[in-house]
Amino acid sequence: MNSKRENISKALIRYIPACYIPYVVDLMFSEKLAFRISKPRKTKAGDYRPPFNGEPHRISINGDLNPYAFLITTVHEFAHMTTHVKYGGKVLPHGIEWKNEFKRLLIPVLEQKELPETIEKALMRSLHNLKASSCSDIHLMRALREFNEVDHDMELLENIGNNMYFRLGKMTFQRGILRRRKYLCTEVKTGKKYLVNRLAEVEPLKDE
Template identity: 70%
Template sequence: METKKKKIAKALKQYIPEEYIDYIISLMFAEQLSFRISKPRKTKAGDYRPPFGEKPHRISINGDLNPYAFLITTIHEFAHMHTFIKHGPYVKAHGKEWKNEFKSLLLPVLNQKSLPEPITQALARSLENLKASSCTDIHLARALKTYDKKNDKLELLENLANNQLFRLGKNTFQRGILKRRRYLCREVHTGKHYLVNRLAEVEPINEN
């Protein structure tokens, strides 16, 4: 068992800040669990699946997340697992039961006082009024994003001016008005409008 834990700890060093590895491993070994590092997914950063047949609890986390985002996303998914174990499958995915579990699992991380101050402040604020995830808590998402690897060609959509053109994937858009957490953007070639996350990384097009 100890040899297995050491192997997992060694593998996790490239994904999670080292001071939190023991805590995450303790959560892993508390239940029968399959924990997997996933290829990047556009629609989600992590995923939890309950036991089915002979399959144990399953958690997968995107391997391209920065260490702090990986840590928080992992705890997010463990909160889903704990909620399932304690309350079964018939509670809301991010209802009060999940929120209580998420808060409980985050407190040891905060109490260790090893996180960067901007993330600590954002998490403390988040715990006052928990959102479904770091992706819907704009302050926490912004704090976590500052630790992503930088690409000089990319800029956050919220930092562009209204009507400025930008590339996202293979398409060219024009930024419009902000609607809650997303900008209404027009795809230049088709004229269709799409809601794009304000923290999306896009390539600005500077018109001469």
């Protein structure tokens, strides 16, 4: 068992700040779990699947996240797991039960006092008014993005201007109006409307 924990700890070094690895490993061994580092996904940073037909809990985290985003996303998904253990599938995915579990699992992370100040402040703010995820908490998302590698071909959607064209994945859009935290964008090829997070990283394009 110890050698397995050590191997997992070594594998996590490239993804999570070293001081938090023991805590994450403890969470991994708290239940029968299949933990996977996933290829980048546009629609989500992490995923939790409950046990089915004797299979273990399953958690997957995108491997391209910066270390702090990987850590917070991992805690987010473990909160789904512990919520399922306590309440089964009878509660809302991001209801009060999940919020309480997320808060409970975040407290040891904050108590270590090893987070950058901007992220710590954003998390403390979240604890008082928890959002569904880091992807819907604008302040936390901004704080986490400070530690992303800079890609000079990409820009935040909120910075490109209304009616400007951009590429997201393999699709081309024209930015429209802001609706709360998302822009209503038109997919050029089909004319379909999509809501896109204001902090999505997109590739700006010249007028089509």
